[in-house]
Each structure stands twice: as structure tokens, then as C-alpha cells.
Amino acid sequence: MPGLQGGMSPSAGEFEAARGGLLETYKTSGFFCELMNAMAPSNVDIATICSRLDRFDLPELRRRAASAEAELYNLGITFTVYSDRDAIDRILPFDLIPRVITAPEWDVIERGVTQRVTAINRFLWDIYHDQAILRDGVIPRERVLGNSNFRPGMMGFDVPLGVYVHVNGTDIVRDHEGRFLVLEDNARTPSGVSYVIENRHMMLRVLPDLAAGIRLRAVDEYGTRLQQALVDVAPADIANPQVVLLSPGIYNSAYFEHVFLAREMGVPLVEGRDLIVENRRVFMRTIAGLRPVHSIYRRLNDDFLDPDAFRPDSQLGVRGLIDAWRAGNVTIANAVGTGVADDKAIYAYMPRIIRYYLSEEPILHNVETHICAEPEGLRYTLDHLAELVVKPVGESGGYGLIIGPHASAGEIEEFRAKLLADPANYISQPVIRLSTAPTLCDSGLEARHVDLRPFAVTGRATWVLPGGLSRVALRRGSLVVNSSQGGGSKDTWVLA
Structure with a gap:
């Protein structure tokens, strides 16, 4: 079928997820999990993915992950962090466990x-x-x-x-109830689409046995x-x-x-x-x-x-x-x-x-936002600085922001001074309990926070690349997924 990737259909014997494997010790820690919370008895593909993950051997997954990272570097799939003079060529860390989006979920996005x-x-x-x-x-x-x-x-x-805006990247997160929320728009020169396509190629090369027979929306049309x-x-x-x-x-x-x-x-x-x-x-x-x-x-x-x-x-x-x-x-x-x-x-x-x-209601809602240039927004932000994420309006890449619950008292007071000096430069938002996805870590599969950047291309009509860039915060507990701040990426599987 055009627009799909995958081989033969999953067998009936793969429908029931085997227990006692990698997923047995996987804990969502109270966060919405992109894989486990999406699972439904009627979704054969998700049941198959869970079953196959359960049966994988951890050392074998690590071997394949190392192979993928070496190949990414050898292919020159790198980026530069300007603040690190020793990292001219750095690969974007790639996690082997895909982020899965069902067809109804993708329709909303x-x-x-x-x-x-x-x-x-x-x-x-x-x-x-x-x-x-x-x-x-x-x-x-x-x-x-x-x-x-x-x-x-x-x-x-x-x-x-x-x-x-011929190319747009919309940064989307998911909260603790599974609702999709827009975090920001990228309408100038959004980047990252190359990783979407290369991640798929890498997955099909190093982990074909996980993808076999799963009907995935293809990503090769973008160019x-x-x-x-x-x-x-x-x-x-x-x-x-x-x-x-x-x-x-x-x-x-x-x-x-x-x-x-x-x-x-x-x-x-x-x-x-x-x-x-x-x-x-x-x-x-x-x-x-x-x-x-x-x-x-x-x-x-x-x-x-x-x-x-x-x-x-x-x-x-x-x-x-x-x-x-x-x-x-x-x-x-x-x-x-x-x-x-x-x-x-x-x-x-x-x-x-x-x-x-x-003359329509938004299909995707914003994260609640307070504009510090407005007196009410500034007052609220100053009163709740320890509870909020405060961002400069013109920055990207996770720079210049403060996450109140993760900041020290000294950092909060230092940021308060910046805010008072130039309130028009900032907005604030509540800390969203970002959804998680299973991620390969030293101890096995652990929950790590993720976001999603779908890419839309507009000429005579608008087309949205099925999936997008799933960025993952590789550090335990971190909410910052940006590559410049230590984040990585996953292949994004949109089920047909």
C-alpha cells in the first residue's frame, strides 16, 4: 500500500505481549506514557510492539544502539553546539525505542x-x-x-x-491526561526534519525485527x-x-x-x-x-x-x-x-x-501562558516564580529560561531581577507533566519525557509529514528535550 512501511502482517501469536521481559520492570511513574496508555485491545500493532519489546535481550539492544550511533557519526549526521568548542561534530543521541502515535491521535495532530x-x-x-x-x-x-x-x-x-510560512514546525507536548498542547510555533527556519527521515532509515536497518509487519506511515515524501x-x-x-x-x-x-x-x-x-x-x-x-x-x-x-x-x-x-x-x-x-x-x-x-x-475553535490548544509585558501577567509570574517555567520571547533551543521547581532560591532571585529589568522579554507557563516514552537506559527501559515537532509544508495546499521529530530528555527527570541541552531523538511511528 502506498505511503506505508513494513512487511508481512503480525501473526496472531504475537498479539499477546509476553511478560517477564523488558517491560516488566518499566514504570511510568505516574506520567502519561505514549506507549502503554495508548494500548487498546483492538490495536494489534501496539500489542505486537509491546510483545516484541518484552522479548528483546538487553545486551543485544545495547549492541544495536552502539551500532546505530557509530553509523550516525560515520554518515556525518551531526550538529554543532556553539557554546561547546570541543563539539564541532556531535551526533544527536538516538534512542532505539520508537515513539508510537495511533491513527486517531495523528488525525487530531x-x-x-x-x-x-x-x-x-x-x-x-x-x-x-x-x-x-x-x-x-x-x-x-x-x-x-x-x-x-x-x-x-x-x-x-x-x-x-x-x-x-512554507515550512512550519509546531512544538507539541502531551500533559498528564494525554491532551496534545502546542508549546510554541517555529515559522522562520525550523530545523530537525532530517532526523525524522534518517531516524526511520536507521530503525529499519538496525531494528528491523521490531518494525516487521507493522503498518507505518512513510516519511520519505518530505523532499x-x-x-x-x-x-x-x-x-x-x-x-x-x-x-x-x-x-x-x-x-x-x-x-x-x-x-x-x-x-x-x-x-x-x-x-x-x-x-x-x-x-x-x-x-x-x-x-x-x-x-x-x-x-x-x-x-x-x-x-x-x-x-x-x-x-x-x-x-x-x-x-x-x-x-x-x-x-x-x-x-x-x-x-x-x-x-x-x-x-x-x-x-x-x-x-x-x-x-x-x-471562525473555528482551536483543534490544538495552547499551554496556559502569562505575558509578562502585561501588568497582570507580570504580577502573576512574580508571585509564582518558583512554580513556573519562564522563557525569553525571542530565544530558542532551551536557552535563557528557568524552570522554577528545579531552580535554587538563589537562581530564582537572580532571575527575578532579570524579569523586573525587562518584563516585555518574558512569558511564563505552568510546568507541564510531560508525557513519557520507554527509553533504553543503563538499567533497561525507563520512562523519559518527550515532545513532538511535526513539520508542515505549504504551497498550493498544506501537507503534514506523518510523525515529526520526537525529542527525548535523556537525563532522568529532565523536562528539557532540546538537542543543545543534552536531549536526543526517537523514530516517530504513526500507525496506519
């Missing part, structure tokens, strides 16, 4: 992500055109116009098909879907648009992903020095001369795209690129100015944004 991306694109068009949502008081005007990611130069500019979306939004009068991926270069933390995606799409990987603008048109330097470029998937931030339009000291971008874009001769994905939509302060208004533009 897929519809919710599609709804959210649709609302974000409507919001971005409005704030750069009519600003009706500001006039109607749905969002305070200063939250948008005073946002550091708002680009006044985008006012009145029509992007092809009204699509500003084709992304390339088609970039063709969809290219200038309309071009018969065969040339798509390229623009990378900052080899020292970027996600450079492996840039190489991977260019290969998956079958398009050139370029740096700023490989492109030139002449007569408001973009060309790529090749050994055969200049070649026109019509659609650019950029993996560098707005400020570095064009030294004429943004930072004059940028060595990474292309001089004149924004002028060529505004002339309609090239498309940039994601569009300039999308950072307003994934700002953590704007995130708090997403339920209102969805209702305003779509």
Missing part, C-alpha cells in the same frame, strides 16, 4: 497543525496589509508593531499564493513535497522554476540538514557567494555560466539575507536579493518577517487568531 498554519499565514498577510486584527483590538498593537521581528518593509507586499511547494510559489510565468537551498555554510549547526534536504529535493545547495543579482534577477554561478534562480529555500535569518536591506556587514547573504524578491522575480521561503508569528508573546494570542481568521 494533523488537522490541528494544518489549522494553525492556515491561521498564521492569514495573520501575516493581515499585519502586512490591512492590520484589521490590530484595529479590532484582538491583539494589542504594540505586541506586533513593536516586535523586533516585524518588518515594515513588508507592508503592502503580496507574496505568491498568500503563503508566508518531494517541499520541492513541489517551492515550485508552486515560484514566479508564475516560469515553466520549469529553478529551486535552490541557501545555507550559511559548513559552520552552521544545521549544515548536515541543509546538505540532506538539498539532496532529498534534488536541488543545488548554495551559499551567498554562489548567487548574484543582476537587473533585479537572481542568478547562480555555475561552471557553465550564470543560471537563473526562481525559488530560494533559505536557512539563514532575515538579518543576514541581504546586506543592502538588513545588516550591511553580512557576508552570508546576497546583495540585492530583497529588491529582486519585491520585483516578483524570485520567491524566498520562508518569507521575510515571519518571525512575528513564532514570537512567544504572539503565541499567547494564537487561539484568538484562529477564531478571528477561521
Whole structure:
């Protein structure tokens, strides 16, 4: 069947999970478990996965895990942590035990992500055109116009098909009741999709006996879907648009992903020095001369795209690129100015944004959020600092935040001073009892907290990659899943 991965159907003898194996000592510790709480008598696939996990030998699993890590390194599937000068090439730790999502669960996620991306694109068009949502008081005007990611130069500019966010990563968590909640939106240059695909390849290579016969939604379409979306939004009068991926270069933390995606799409990987603008048109330097470029998937931030339009000291971008874009001769994905939509302060208004533009209730709800720029939000945060997660609105990767229950009294007081000095830079949220998934540890299978980043690609329509990046906090009790903070990843199995 197209879109599925797996071999022969599970046998009837595998339906009952064998006891006395790895899962016998597995404890959920009161958290919602992605595998055990999803189990139902009618779900043969989950029963089969549990049965097979139970029968695995722990030393054999460790041997295969070591083999997987060695292969990841040898294949160059690495990332960089800028704060660690000794870790230029670091693999993202890979856990062999997959995170399983049932078909009904995935239906909720897929519809919710599609709804959210649709609302974000409507919001971005409005704030750069009519600003009706500001006039109607749905969002305070200063939250948008005073946002550091708002680009006044985008006012009145029509992007092809009204699509500003061509690639979106929605960070989703699950609480103690199993409810899916959106933690944040990533509408600028979301990363991590390469690990989704490579994790699947790795699972099928090193642990085929766990996946055999399980009907899994395939993940290999991503490159084709992304390339088609970039063709969809290219200038309309071009018969065969040339798509390229623009990378900052080899020292970027996600450079492996840039190489991977260019290969998956079958398009050139370029740096700023490989492109030139002449007569408001973009060309790529090749050994055969200049070649026109019509659609650019950029993996560098707005400020570095064009030294004429943004930072004059940028060595990474292309001089004149924004002028060529505004002339309609090239498309940039994601569009300039999308950072307003994934700002953590704007995130708090997403339920209102969805209702305003779509006249629908949100399918996926936000985590409760307090905006410290507002007096009530600041007061609540200061009064409950030891109970909350407080985050800077412009940071990512788990940097600059404090988790109140895990902080010392001294750390809390130090953070209180930062908060009082610049309240507009922060939001706060309750500590969510994140769901867990079985994870291979020294003593066997243990519960570790996970989140999920599904990736949505939008051209003429929105398509959501089945599954997404499941990040796992490898340290016992840790709620921080970011790779830059010691987290790892799992293969995400969406059952057909």
C-alpha cells in the first residue's frame, strides 16, 4: 500500500505481549506514557510492539544502539553546539525505542497543525496589509508593531499564493491526561526534519525485527513535497522554476540538514557567494555560466539575507536579493518577517487568531501562558516564580529560561531581577507533566519525557509529514528535550 512501511502482517501469536521481559520492570511513574496508555485491545500493532519489546535481550539492544550511533557519526549526521568548542561534530543521541502515535491521535495532530498554519499565514498577510486584527483590538498593537521581528518593509507586499510560512514546525507536548498542547510555533527556519527521515532509515536497518509487519506511515515524501511547494510559489510565468537551498555554510549547526534536504529535493545547495543579482534577477554561478534562480529555500535569518536591506556587514547573504524578491522575480521561503508569528508573546494570542481568521475553535490548544509585558501577567509570574517555567520571547533551543521547581532560591532571585529589568522579554507557563516514552537506559527501559515537532509544508495546499521529530530528555527527570541541552531523538511511528 502506498505511503506505508513494513512487511508481512503480525501473526496472531504475537498479539499477546509476553511478560517477564523488558517491560516488566518499566514504570511510568505516574506520567502519561505514549506507549502503554495508548494500548487498546483492538490495536494489534501496539500489542505486537509491546510483545516484541518484552522479548528483546538487553545486551543485544545495547549492541544495536552502539551500532546505530557509530553509523550516525560515520554518515556525518551531526550538529554543532556553539557554546561547546570541543563539539564541532556531535551526533544527536538516538534512542532505539520508537515513539508510537495511533491513527486517531495523528488525525487530531494533523488537522490541528494544518489549522494553525492556515491561521498564521492569514495573520501575516493581515499585519502586512490591512492590520484589521490590530484595529479590532484582538491583539494589542504594540505586541506586533513593536516586535523586533516585524518588518515594515513588508507592508503592502503580496507574496505568491498568500503563503508566508512554507515550512512550519509546531512544538507539541502531551500533559498528564494525554491532551496534545502546542508549546510554541517555529515559522522562520525550523530545523530537525532530517532526523525524522534518517531516524526511520536507521530503525529499519538496525531494528528491523521490531518494525516487521507493522503498518507505518512513510516519511520519505518530505523532499518531494517541499520541492513541489517551492515550485508552486515560484514566479508564475516560469515553466520549469529553478529551486535552490541557501545555507550559511559548513559552520552552521544545521549544515548536515541543509546538505540532506538539498539532496532529498534534488536541488543545488548554495551559499551567498554562489548567487548574484543582476537587473533585479537572481542568478547562480555555475561552471557553465550564470543560471537563473526562481525559488530560494533559505536557512539563514532575515538579518543576514541581504546586506543592502538588513545588516550591511553580512557576508552570508546576497546583495540585492530583497529588491529582486519585491520585483516578483524570485520567491524566498520562508518569507521575510515571519518571525512575528513564532514570537512567544504572539503565541499567547494564537487561539484568538484562529477564531478571528477561521471562525473555528482551536483543534490544538495552547499551554496556559502569562505575558509578562502585561501588568497582570507580570504580577502573576512574580508571585509564582518558583512554580513556573519562564522563557525569553525571542530565544530558542532551551536557552535563557528557568524552570522554577528545579531552580535554587538563589537562581530564582537572580532571575527575578532579570524579569523586573525587562518584563516585555518574558512569558511564563505552568510546568507541564510531560508525557513519557520507554527509553533504553543503563538499567533497561525507563520512562523519559518527550515532545513532538511535526513539520508542515505549504504551497498550493498544506501537507503534514506523518510523525515529526520526537525529542527525548535523556537525563532522568529532565523536562528539557532540546538537542543543545543534552536531549536526543526517537523514530516517530504513526500507525496506519
